[in-house]
Amino acid sequence: MRSKKDDRKKTTGKRLWVYIGKSKKLLLTAFLFSVIGNTMGVFTPLLMGKAIDKIAGAGKVDFPALRTLLLLMLLLYLVSSLFQWFMSVLSNKASNNTVRELRGDAFCKLNKLPVSYFDRHPHGDIISRLTNDIDSISDGIFQGITQIMSSVVIITGSFVFMMIISPLITLGVILVTPLCFFLASFIAKHSRRMFRMQSSLTGELNGYAEEIIENQKLVMAFGYEEKVAAHFKEQNEKLYRAGQKAQWYSSLTNPTTRLVNNIAYVLVTVAGGILSLAGRLSVGNIASFLTYSNQFAKPINEITAVASQIQAAFASAERVFALLDEEEELDRAEPFEELAECQGNVEFCNVYFSYKKELPLIENFNLKVKKGSTIAIVGPTGSGKTTLVNLLMRFYELDGGHILIDDKDILHVRKDELRKSIGMVLQESWLISGTVAENIAYGRKEVSREEIVNAAKAVKAHGFIMRLRDGYDTIIEEDGRNLSQGQKQLLTIARVLIMDPPMLILDEATSSIDTRTEIKIQEAFLKMMKGRTSFVIAHRLSTIKEADTILVLKNGNIVEQGDHKELLRKKGFYYTLYHSQFSS
Incomplete structure (x- = not known):
């Protein structure tokens, strides 16, 4: 009965071959060059034997024939090397094409995965699959x-010429060959598991290293350097042990197969000597046969020598295909409805949601928002504030109930169209590596410089942009390292403003901006939110006084609802939250 591991191994091989097969023309041409090059190489031992036979003894050398044979051997070696070089170039190109396709599919897959996948998997491990594994x-x-291309030709050619020279000795060589395959297969079976573990641990180590590098300031601020180093050392040691075991198993293959081949080589030499004494083989034939027997075994040794790389490739391929097999974020309900003239009326109807089924978060949630309203969402950490907007954006799917926009269930609206209708400014500012202008225009395909400048002026970013070295053409370094946190946030706000969406989500959008700038930003927000349905998540309650409705959440439910003055008069949970910030 086949095991799941065997099935997975075969499936991985088949799927990898599908990608390799896209370069069929290159591979066929490379194989043709391999046939030509290696066939010429296989002929040379036969000529070498004939050349040896031309040297009968002192004063008995046929120099003209010897010269002709040696020149022919030289020509065959040169042409063989040239064709093998062509074969190597083409196979290398086919390999690069394969991994280019695979890496492209893997990266495209990332854009189709739900947010929950990135919440469950360390980012370093994901990056490792796209880089180290590929x-x-x-x-x-x-x-x-x-190796396979060369081996097919060399083994076939060597076998044919050995049979021509001496079928009897060839039979002995053939009987020893299966032992080499058995040993290689036995060792490869045990090393594959270790290579799979090595790939997995490499991903984990990369994930941990990325986490620490990104937060090095916090590590240093809390004096956590020694603990971080100790944990890294522990994980690194696990990877070292897995790598050592994988290499130890795979390194056994070449010596063991060479041992068997050397024994066969000795037996061939002895048998050839006996046949020579009996007058059935010439010295040249014995030399040719020994070369052919060595060539016959050499491809097997070379394949086993690269067995570790092949095993590592299969282990890595399993991890990449596991990524490609992840369930995508799909539009499931058809037919689809259009949001072309989105007004911004939003309704949550009996919504249920939890990240883990055993830990309920939002239960029977109901909310009706009229177009153009500003809804502020407040509450303690973990109360479900960000979860609500994640559900509205369909970053997560509901466990029950419905969310309607303009009386259309968002399940019947394409996700890309839904998200284009909502401008979102997050607490974490994210910028691309490019110019300031490119970052502001990120959400639109065609936009003029004037529109970019107007958006920057509206959010009070124009001043600091003009103080940059090249103004709007200043290159922003990776993750905005050459800007302050507040400046990065201003650019992300301008990026949403230039999209001109009918609905807005501001998730702690001013948390990284100083109080003085925040006051100016609030003025820009008020202009931007005018006529748009806006959801504002805020911990600074002073920023939401002008909201039409304030929702106070606790444990995923609305415990209070009303405007700022109304909620203060009630002296309930909101009253407590507000005065905890302004107790003076």
């Missing part, structure tokens, strides 16, 4: 293709 596949494919 590089490992590239190395394994290139080595495997070149």
